[in-house]
Amino acid sequence: MKEIKIPELAESITEGTIAEWLVKKGDKIEKGDPVVELETEKVNVEVNSDFAGVLVEIVSEEGEDVEVGDIIAKVDENGEAGGETSEEEAPKEEPKEEKKEQSPKQEQKESPKKEEKSDEGKQDVIASPAARKRARELGIDLSSISPRDPLGRIRPEDVDAATKGSSDKKEEKSAKKEQSKSSEKTEFDKPVERVKMSRRRQTIAKRLVEVQHESAMLTTFNEVDMTAVMNLRSKRKDNFLKKHDVKLGFMSFFTKAVVGALKEFPLINAEIQGKELVLKKFYDIGIAVSTDEGLVVPVVRDADRLDFAGVEREIGNLGKKAQNKELQMNDLQGGTFTITNGGTFGSMLSTPILNAPQVGILGMHNIIKRAMVMPDDSIEVRPMMYLALSYDHRVVDGKEAVQFLVRIKQLLEDPYDLLLEG
Structure with a gap:
């Protein structure tokens, strides 16, 4: 699995905003192909892929801020167009289906492993393969993560967010309280439109x-x-x-x-x-x-x-x-x-x-x-x-x-x- 990162852009420019993805997950790309348009403080630039293969994961979505060196996507050099994940990243859950046809004795022998798997993987949790892999790497319990996806699907960024310490959570709560107080003070009685400022x-x-x-x-x-x-x-x-x-x-x-x-x-x-x-x-x-x-x-x-x-x-x-x-x-x-x-x-x-x-x-x-x-x-x-x-x-x-x-x-x-x- 290869990673597409934000390259060095120019002197004094260290960050930007994902303006538009030029490819989508599952697309076949060639080395040197432009994959994303990045809005910087001066001009919009295209980021090219250093690898040929299939885009299997988009890490940073449109509108997100990124810095030089950040991973924004992953490419499977051996993948096939249209597939979501590579064999390396796909979760190995096939044995679970095979166990249904095993004998009671075999099931009894395998039950400790099933319980262990249930404790570690939380198979009843809806999560992308990339998120499961990331959770295994960080030792995070998927059931303790609150997904931002409206459908309840856990994504890699949800896993990364869960790694923040309790101190960060306290700061976040404090910031939310201050923001709430501020919004109450500056609330408008008449209709307004809030538009995010562009990077430029x-x-x-x-x-x-x-x-x-x-x-x-x-x-x-x-x-x-x-x-x-x-x-x-x-x-x-x-x-x-x-x-x-x-x-x-x-x-x-x-x-x-x-x-x-x-x-x-x-x-x-x-x-x-x-x-x-x-x-x-x-x-x-x-x-x-x-x-x-x-x-x-x-x-x-x-x-x-x-x-x-x-x-x-x-x-x-x-x-x-x-x-x-x-x-x-x-x-x-x-x-x-x-x-x-x-x-x-x-x-x-x-x-x-x-x-x-x-x-x-x-x-x-x-x-x-x-x-x-x-x-x-x-x-x-x-x-x-x-x-x-x-x-x-x-x-x-x-x-x-x-x-x-x-x-x-x-x-x-x-x-x-x-x-x-x-």
Whole structure:
């Protein structure tokens, strides 16, 4: 009997939730076949079988949390499709049927064994073969176990639960009492719906709270006149599309502006490791993407080496992968700075939260036409956007943060410099 375990997933990811079983008990599987979809804090991944055979037992059901190394299923390499258990795991109860045809003397001789068997196995208890085997291994009396199955069938997890000590039971009872008290206090008079948070949503919530507790986060604001960018984009977009087969959007301008500013203010492209500052000499820019399951931040690698078309193409590819749930772990790891665009949803102003361990994040917002006073005191209607830079004050001083944001403003209001740089 072989065991399918949760493999090493990626750095910092040690647990997940069983999202969906791709095979069922009794199915024939080959080595390398995907058997289960696992939801982690970043992406959903498929766990493959390291063995060929028949899936004889599913240990962890859909919705259960599992950790790296946990056994989630068992495979019989010699089994046949459609069978529930292997010969190794099947309970040996055949002699009981044969004893019915034995003579009275034989029955009298065998009766001590029957009593012993009755004491040990509790054959009148409804339990799966795997549960009986697990009970024998742990020395647990099946009759003392309360099954969770509505039909009264004992499963392996019921046996494992019964091994907990009395202290655990006391703690459980105490927790239930507290939970009962809490539920009484927070009970609603009107209809509500309780929905379990997904693994990703739980992680997002946890990380956001951690960032605010562990960093000295501040936000500075500025506004940018988008006239030059919009005019340039309007003039070049058709030729750009024909030449590069990708649309010219706003994100490439902002990405290139961020890279240019980071080169002038390297501390905003750093992170804290212990008592050291790690100044990164590369520019992997995270682009926040909203999906039905929560926010993800795929990374545009070496954005400084890409031209406008390369940036737009990479952002488009990552966005499609995010929406189709095709992002891989390496798409999400190692960013040095993040850009988030709340303007796509109509946001006027916000204070974005840092994407730890990064020390800076730029928030874009919607473009609004406003009356602006020009240098010659004339008043013109201009398309304006508020920008927000959240930064970790432990690394970045206010002066640097303000200057960084001003430099982004300058590059966007005179985008030809960006085009000349690449």
